[in-house]
Amino acid sequence: MSRLITIDNGGTLTDVCVIDGQQVAYTKTLTTPHDLSRCLFDGLERVSHEVGDARSLPALLRTTDYIRYSTTQGTNALVQRVGPRLGLLVDDPRILEDLAREEETADLYAALVGSRSAVLDLGVDDETLEGELVTVCNRLAAEGASRFVISVGGPDGAVAERRIRDLLLAIFPRQLLGAVPLLFSNELIGGDDDVRRTWSSLLNAFLHPAMERFLFNAESRLREHRTRNPLLVFRNDGASSRVAKSAAIKTYSSGPRGGVEGTRALARHYGLDEVLMVDVGGTTTDLAMVRDGAVDIDWFGTVAGVTTSLPLARITSHGIGGSSVFHVTDGVLGVGPRSVGAAPGPACFGLGGTQATITDVLLLTGVLDSSTYLGGTFRLDVDRSAAAVRATIADPLGIDLPEALTRMQDTYAARMAEVLRTEAGPATTIAAFGGAGPMSICAAARRAGVPNVVIPRSAAVFSAFGIGFSDIGQTYRTAAGDRPDDAAVTAAIEELLAHAERDMFAENIAIADCELTWAVVDAAGATTPLGGRDDAARALKAGGRVQLQVVAVLPHPRLEDPVAISHTAFESSGTRAVADATGTRSEVPVVDLARQEHGAEGHGPLVVEGPFFTMFVPDGWTVAVSGSGDLLLTDIPGSSKEND
Template identity: 30%
Template sequence: YVAPIVQSYLTELEQQVTRRGLRGPLRVMQSNGGVMMASMARRKAIQTLFSGPVGGTIACVAVAEQLQDEVDVSQLICVDMGGTSFDVSLVVDGEADVELESELERHPVLSPTVAIHTIGAGGGSVGHVSAGGLRVGPRSAGAEPGPACYGAGGHEPTVTDANLHLGRLPSIARLAGGMALDAAAAKSALAAVGEHLSLDADALATGMVAVADSTMANAIREITVLRGIDPRSFALVAFGGAGPLHAAALADELEINTVVVPADPGVLSAYGMLYTDIRHDVVQSFYAAVAETTEGAVAATLAELAERARLLVKEDGIDERAIALEPSADLRYVGQEYTVTLPLPDGPVLADLPQRFAEAHEVRYGHSNPAEDVEFVNLRMTARGSLRRPDAVELPTGATGEPAAVERTWFAGAWLPTPVHRRGSLGAGAAVAGPAIVLEDACTTLVPPSWTASVSTRGHLVLRRS
């Protein structure tokens, strides 16, 4: 299905890059959070399936590292809200959460993939009446004609229209730095659907935002609560064109106390692709009870895997000295269908493996049975090749200046005067108390009355409950 298309595309891309005189290696993002050379990607096309959203998760790992001296953000819920979709992923203990198996259109994908849950909710999601009630999405107005406020022929109300009508998108906003928004067109589209529900434009816009927020909060619960993870112990990182507008509301819904809007949130996924390393994963079946196998048998298989993984990374142009190996094992109680993957230490691995497995099983599934026998299913090896990463830029310190404008914004049943600050005018250490709006070309951040936003030394916006 995928391989012929990817092979053709990458071949053409390499030819165009060479023809235009661009220097340097062409690397392709992988679903596992690493990159590989385009020549390798042509042979391993399956590894590119989820590569776009994965870039955002890897960028969140970078954000966590850059904030570690200012905020405890080692546990992150990463949300990427664009025009048509809403992607949720996790950073756990400073690392992207990776699944060994995933599914695409009911087809199993048996390769490591950053765990991402996607729903049809974005700035272009259309509000409509179904079965006598208000629904938002998953259908989207797309980029053409787009929301009614784009003035490009769209007539159905979208989440963007609702945000504009409620003053959450300020009148001075210019999308992509130049396009003004048509508030009258947004109001007309909202009123037309509102008539069917006996609601005015204000009420319909409020309802659309509430429905969208609830849908997105449930998507976050899918990847946290339903897996036994408490979202309250995480910080929320919001990016994409629409994510920062809804971030504080999602945090309120999930009782999360810290929100981070990274620097350059509209292009964060692209930044993540520059921040990662070469990565290759290999696996070998290894069916054996822990109590019945030997250290030698495990070590021999891991050595074979290490050589295979090392050769793949070297083929991608990485020097032997820059390669790091990470062995792991898929384990389960005898008779189980599902496994838990544990990292393996250098040297002997068997002595404390049942105890480590029981502890990991308890964390993952909420129970364990130390008296049961544990067995290996697979042995794995991840090889990483270090690449040069973008230099982090520190902002000069600066006070919070005068707002660029004051908008009338709807919060919890009342219109409130809301200062609008341009993000580029806020230096490190600047603080903005809600209600406020922080505006930039790629997105808009909403700071509700119960929140305060401050700027980190690396330019990330950190929102905390007041």
């Protein structure tokens, strides 16, 4: 049995999971943006005491087979525009015009490149081009460019870029050239639209420093503990690779992709045709769909509003979460998109927040208990919540506290249902997770007309857990020109295979031990599988673009086989006074998920306390524990329901 560690480094919290088959131990620690290695090793140290036998951190790391890591730091750098000044060399002035044509892209282009660009004349001989390159590079460096992106368009762009690379290496001493890193667009993305490819290369060059220093430092520190294998970076295409083999742009939004991979595993495990990921954080709710075991993909995904050459999971973010602020505007109650975040947080956190959130509402209505929140690691302040609701909602609306709480719950459920309806229908199963996912998903699902919900046992850290389903992989694309001859086709195929073999060798994996999948790429970026290398050669000969995907399968978490519902009643650990839709309080059972037998079931209303999460199951819903400890919920037709 392999031991796995998966880490999701977010802007507020860093989640760490240790996975031994079906056994999962995890913890959360505050992210330390000034020194990311601190929160990483704080989390590892803390979770090392959760896996039993009081193992020390060195012992945990030495007995772990693979460590997979996801970070948002590159994403944050892009949002804050904190990164290097880039110089851009192209062969066609129209590329420069198109990069800044739209208002949103113009702003980003100005921040990344500005005036540091040049157009090269590639029709001249090598000696003339050498002189032009010296002049251009010196000028861009003098203007502050610390990295150069070279993007040549057309079917022979890759060949032209190699020519420029050879000339630069010949005319600049390595010690000088090495001070200004070079990135060639066709090496990152073979073929494709010139503007998309150039944007992809610019973003990659900009994001690289934000992740480079930390990841290589973290890898070095882990190596000091004699880890079995190098640190793997989890990417937004669902695969993992060593730090040195991970393009920075592929770390963008990789955390949510971990949740997508976990959702796909749930869909496969429970035999579900259509599952909607609903990842509810403090500020946003992220949605992604898995249909027939496949993730919905945007073949030309967007990064910071810019269309790139990279296929990305179709993840949409909506401004509603556990820390979204309730507000009264012109006498109308609303919620979001503004959020109090983790600091100061909801009023009940007692950290100076004065705005009311759904967390405050659920505390005041009795769903949350002040002493058991986040497993008892964080005590909530009821009085501060009540004061916030009165001051910001009840008094402005001229109503009392109980009515304010009822309206707030109704408003939140209606807003979440509006979000769910953008993707879900009656045949959809919702997989809800994240810090705020389970808290009130049933009310929203009922309003949206979705009767089936799955809450993973590890809901609080499910994106980190989902990273464990990734494999080592790389994807390559190429074209051989409009009318290639047999020699050009053979050269293109051999180049792809050689690149793949080099990358896998760097992962200490033989290409013979990998799964190779060939596909043809259409004009919209979508792929159609091919039978093998010969089919790929025929596609190239016809002027098409070809993709090669190389995967080395790693150990994954094990989900236990589903068990039959035993109809054994849940074991209650007590009761809690919870207010209903009318504000009337009644005692409802409290169920500790860790103490329930697999196959046991219960009926709402009840409160479920899971590891680091609490959820309310309303009247009319049934809930059962699967063989993997997940919660399977069903809204029973004909039960008493609230109407929109």
